[in-house]
Amino acid sequence: MTSPHLRQPPFRDRLPAPVFFRLESMPANGSYPQMRHPWGEFVYSYSGVTELRTEDKHLLAPPHMGFWIPEGALQLGFNRREVVHISVYISADLCGDMPDHTCSLVVTPLLRAMLDTLKEQVFDGSDRQSRFLRVLVDELANCTVTDSFVPDSSDRQLARILDVLRDNPADPRSNADLAKAFGLSERTLLRRCERDLGMSLTEWRQRERVVHAISLLQQGQTVESVALDLGYGTASAFIAMFRRITGITPARFVGR
Known part of the structure; x- marks a missing residue:
């Protein structure tokens, strides 16, 4: 069936x-x-x-x-x-x-x-x-x-880190803390990100948050609640990030 x-x-x-x-x-x-x-x-x-x-x-x-x-x-x-x-x-x-x-x-x-x-x-x-x-x-x-909006990696250690961040885009750990948790130096982690993702891990994490935010906004959540869900201390910081990546504000995105 x-x-x-x-x-x-x-x-x-x-x-x-x-x-x-x-x-x-x-x-x-x-x-x-x-x-x-x-x-x-x-x-x-x-x-x-x-x-x-x-x-x-x-x-x-x-x-x-x-x-x-x-x-x-x-x-x-x-x-x-x-x-x-x-x-x-x-x-x-x-x-x-x-x-x-x-x-x-x-x-x-x-x-x-x-x-x-x-x-x-x-x-x-x-x-x-x-x-x-x-x-x-x-x-x-x-x-x-x-290129892909949120690219992937075939590197085993980097792929594990990306999976963790996909499951929890609000993960508060710094890049250095993530690298240490997965047995890498921060320099090695950042080098692998540039090699496989074509961007920094910080940029990748922000794009992943945008993808997650889009689903939450389309479910009717407010901009403020989405910002908090994604680990931002203020809605304005989230709005600035969203606008930088997509070219529009979250409110305008929802209105469209």
Whole structure:
């Protein structure tokens, strides 16, 4: 019997149109089977955080970013908490201006507005909708390509530290204390972070807090309570961090 948390893709070998889209509401701990498909796919979360594992990456897409998955790429999509996302499937012959590797994309304001429009629709194959989808594909090519929002590491000791911080983003220990707890010097820990994550551990921890904060805010918690849950002494410090990383304040994010 198939688990209710395992969703099957709607098709495997052929798209019903050159550009097709669908919305999906995923329960907590939802997932798709590992797969490849002969078309490109863009995934964007309206609420919650979607995650994607490939052969060499672990990507997260909070609501200001999305995934690009090129033709033939091995992928495994899942989410830890409830999420509503859209998948836009694009035939291979229309993907010439898109990246040739799986990556995260920073969603432009225009693309976000177009995606919000699709949230109120279902695919109907009409000429008007088809033209709209072709423009959306053009706008996808204008998005900035970036590395994973919260990257992972295959280093055993560093991966254990990251797992601890994912489970408790408010962990008050300093980088030095974390390094000592896992048998590393602080210098070794920071060097491995730069090598595997492409950023400092402090930056990684702040991004992980943003991901956690998004889920709490979308559940209706106040900015003040989220700040306290994440270990901030004041709401203003949390707001400044959130705005630096996402470009908007938590209140504006919730309002949007």
